[in-house]
Amino acid sequence: MPDSASTQPATTATAPAGEHWPAPAAQRPVRARIPLPGSKSVTNRALVLAALSATPCVVRRPLVSRDSELMVGALRALGVGVAEVPSEDPSVPDLSVTPAALRGPADVNVGNAGTVMRFVPPLAALATGDVRFDGDPRARERPIDELVGALRALGADIDDGGRGALPLTIRGTGAVRGGEVTLDASGSSQFVSALLLSGARFTEGVHIRHEGPPVPSQPHLDMTVEMLRAVGVAVTTGENWWKVEPGPVSASELTVEPDLSNAAPFLAAALVSKGEVTVQGWPVRTTQAGDALRELFTRMGGEVLRSGADDTDLTLRGTGAIHGITADLRDVGELTPTIAAVAALADSPSRLTGIAHLRRHETDRIAALATEINRLGGDVEELPDGLVIRPRPLHGGVFHSYDDHRMATSGAVIGLAVPGVEVENIATTRKTLPDFPGLWSEVLA
Numbered sequence: 001m002p003d004s005a006s007t008q009p010a011t012t013a014t015a016p017a018g019e020h021w022p023a024p025a026a027q028r029p030v031r032a033r034i035p036l037p038g039s040k041s042v043t044n045r046a047l048v049l050a051a052l053s054a055t056p057c058v059v060r061r062p063l064v065s066r067d068s069e070l071m072v073g074a075l076r077a078l079g080v081g082v083a084e085v086p087s088e089d090p091s092v093p094d095l096s097v098t099p100a101a102l103r104g105p106a107d108v109n110v111g112n113a114g115t116v117m118r119f120v121p122p123l124a125a126l127a128t129g130d131v132r133f134d135g136d137p138r139a140r141e142r143p144i145d146e147l148v149g150a151l152r153a154l155g156a157d158i159d160d161g162g163r164g165a166l167p168l169t170i171r172g173t174g175a176v177r178g179g180e181v182t183l184d185a186s187g188s189s190q191f192v193s194a195l196l197l198s199g200a201r202f203t204e205g206v207h208i209r210h211e212g213p214p215v216p217s218q219p220h221l222d223m224t225v226e227m228l229r230a231v232g233v234a235v236t237t238g239e240n241w242w243k244v245e246p247g248p249v250s251a252s253e254l255t256v257e258p259d260l261s262n263a264a265p266f267l268a269a270a271l272v273s274k275g276e277v278t279v280q281g282w283p284v285r286t287t288q289a290g291d292a293l294r295e296l297f298t299r300m301g302g303e304v305l306r307s308g309a310d311d312t313d314l315t316l317r318g319t320g321a322i323h324g325i326t327a328d329l330r331d332v333g334e335l336t337p338t339i340a341a342v343a344a345l346a347d348s349p350s351r352l353t354g355i356a357h358l359r360r361h362e363t364d365r366i367a368a369l370a371t372e373i374n375r376l377g378g379d380v381e382e383l384p385d386g387l388v389i390r391p392r393p394l395h396g397g398v399f400h401s402y403d404d405h406r407m408a409t410s411g412a413v414i415g416l417a418v419p420g421v422e423v424e425n426i427a428t429t430r431k432t433l434p435d436f437p438g439l440w441s442e443v444l445a
């Protein structure tokens with residue numbers, strides 16, 4: 001993995017921005033069995049825990065994508081050793097992480113990775129020296145104010161120019177006092193995960209209370225707690241509170257599961273084309289939000305089957321029926337763009353709610369989905385916290401991605417059923433998938 005993510009201007013484009021990718025239509029039922037790259041959320045948590053560990057650690061089957069490269073760049077900028085080492089799969093090396101005393105001065109480019117812009121500032125507060133954070137223009141608009149306030153209350157010195165947003169500088173002193181803190185994490189669960197991941201290294205640990213509208217993305221919080229416990233950190237939780245005891249982080253080997261949220265467009269391809277897609281290595285038990293696809297796509301008309309050794313082949317079979325759905329997606333917000341794309345092709349209306357926080361994701365996903373589906377002839381209404389989607393016959397046209405990987409893959413799903421859809425900036429899928437267009441063509445071949 002090149003050491004470029006922290007120092008170079010942010011770019012992922014393998015095609016010029018604005019280039020249009022003709023989304024292939026499904027000429028016949030899609031039939032495929034695919035391995036999926038590693039989970040972004042697990043990879044970037046594993047890298048942070050490995051960097052905080054008392055011992056060197058190997059991260060196995062990591063995702064290689066823009067967001068993981070940005071995380072590696074951030075850790076290297078803070079003095080942590082990250083090296084590729086051979087793995088069982090020659091196409092994806094493992095990552096050997098050698099912890100070191102965290103130090104600035106450093107510049108961290110967060111790109112548009114929520115995990116980097118939220119999980120790394122607590123590490124920077126533990127470092128000595130100044131660490132400056134900035135990213136894509138959109139990263140400056142994404143919320144971080146509650147995390148900054150909480151870190152300050154826990155003893156960190158942060159200069160954000162009074163903006164409560166990027167760019168900002170953390171003036172690390174080598175230690176964070178920690179202790180009790182109250183914040184409003186309704187804007188992003190990542191504020192809580194960020195403090196929990198580093199909390200064991202704070203002098204007094206950390207005891208977080210949430211006050212405000214509900215915190216989204218419960219599975220991602222469960223993932224944080226589970227991964228912390230797996231590396232020997234004592235965590236207790238209750239309703240709207242989380243507590244991490246001070247103590248060592250002991251990570252030596254962490255294995256990354258396939259990215260189940262990125263299974264969404266591929267399983268959708270089976271549903272939309274009356275085909276059959278099998279994802280290999282679907283864990284029998286997982287904290288990933290993408291696991292909810294089994295239930296959501298069943299309700300939308302698909303059939304889910306498990307097979308293979310240890311039941312880890314997960315097959316979605318399209319039955320020909322595509323139903324609308326009424327669903328509160330607060331816990332699994334990152335699945336919304338794909339669910340909305342399928343809903344636009346369904347035989348009845350859908351109502352997706354609980355997702356006001358998506359307005360401050362990679363783009364305002366509520367507005368972007370309504371605009372782009374309506375541009376193709378759809379009838380989508382924005383709610384303050386969601387979408388009402390009334391299916392109508394769609395026509396071809398440009399589907400804009402707004403530099404949002406999940407918007408781009410949603411355009412590809414609609415294109416399966418609607419001839420003439422062109423997705424603008426498909427290269428933005430590299431945020432969390434190394435080669436979406438390549439994998440999509442393989443699946444459709």
Ligand SMILES: O=C(O)C1=C[C@@H](OP(=O)(O)O)[C@@H](O)[C@H](O)C1
Pocket residue numbers: 040041042114115187188189190193216217220333334357
């Ligand atoms: O912790 C994580 O890895 C994530 C948490 C969620 O963020 P929000 O709670 O901000 O939605 C999710 O949407 C994001 O894709 C990944």
Ligand SMILES: C=C(OP(=O)(O)O)C(=O)O
Pocket residue numbers: 112113114115334361362406432
């Ligand atoms: C919201 C997402 O990403 P991030 O980690 O940048 O918040 C996402 O992947 O859907």
